[in-house]
Amino acid sequence: GQQVMQIPQYQHVQEGEDFTTYCNSSTTLSNIQWYKQRPGGHPVFLIQLVKSGEVKKQKRLTFQFGEAKKNSSLHITATQTTDVGTYFCAGKGGTSYGKLTFGQGTILTVHP
Amino acid sequence: NAGVMQNPRHLVRRRGQEARLRCSPMKGHSHVYWYRQLPEEGLKFMVYLQKENIIDESGMPKERFSAEFPKEGPSILRIQQVVRGDSAAYFCASSPLDRGQETQYFGPGTRLLVL
Numbered sequence: 001g002q003q004v005m006q007i008p009q010y011q012h013v014q015e016g017e018d019f020t021t022y023c024n025s026s027t028t029l030s031n032i033q034w035y036k037q038r039p040g041g042h043p044v045f046l047i048q049l050v051k052s053g054e055v056k057k058q059k060r061l062t063f064q065f066g067e068a069k070k071n072s073s074l075h076i077t078a079t080q081t082t083d084v085g086t087y088f089c090a091g092k093g094g095t096s097y098g099k100l101t102f103g104q105g106t107i108l109t110v111h112p
Numbered sequence: 113n114a115g116v117m118q119n120p121r122h123l124v125r126r127r128g129q130e131a132r133l134r135c136s137p138m139k140g141h142s143h144v145y146w147y148r149q150l151p152e153e154g155l156k157f158m159v160y161l162q163k164e165n166i167i168d169e170s171g172m173p174k175e176r177f178s179a180e181f182p183k184e185g186p187s188i189l190r191i192q193q194v195v196r197g198d199s200a201a202y203f204c205a206s207s208p209l210d211r212g213q214e215t216q217y218f219g220p221g222t223r224l225l226v227l
Binding site: 001006031033035041042043044045048088090092099100101102103104105107 | 145147152153154155156157160168170203205214215216217218219220221
């Protein structure tokens, strides 16, 4: 079955440093989504990427979808303490319905 | 427009009891997904339902677990004869009917603790 791997599992940064998490799928995806989960909270949708090579930005966050639509990355510039949480990628395969396969997530800690 | 609602938010059960978790999707959403999350782990897909239909239950354990989404009322995830290993956060998500609008909106989750 489809597998989505995400690295690193943990990332500790000093406030102001950059952060990147990477996501790799075993199969070609029709789209990929990114979610953020604060400690004790629930996953919150950030963005969806659909096109090969797509790049989208949300303020300090930059999302990329690989040319082969099998990998993706999330980059945060100049992290802030409010960025703390777990970032998940979730890939949708080629089936006709919306089942998502989630990566294991990257737990980001930002030290002030 | 209310978001996805789940109740209870916290549930404590003793081994052998039954747990019933409820999920009301966002208004206008007809797709419901259930996920399980262990501490510091990812979200594991359990089941995908539409009204009165189970579309994909490939992530559901074969025994003790069942899910339904009736024509009226919330979706229910039912765990019979709970064991300690069932302790986890259970999240429900919903998405709209339209293909291409597949973003999933998550509820606050039910934290199940089995003593």
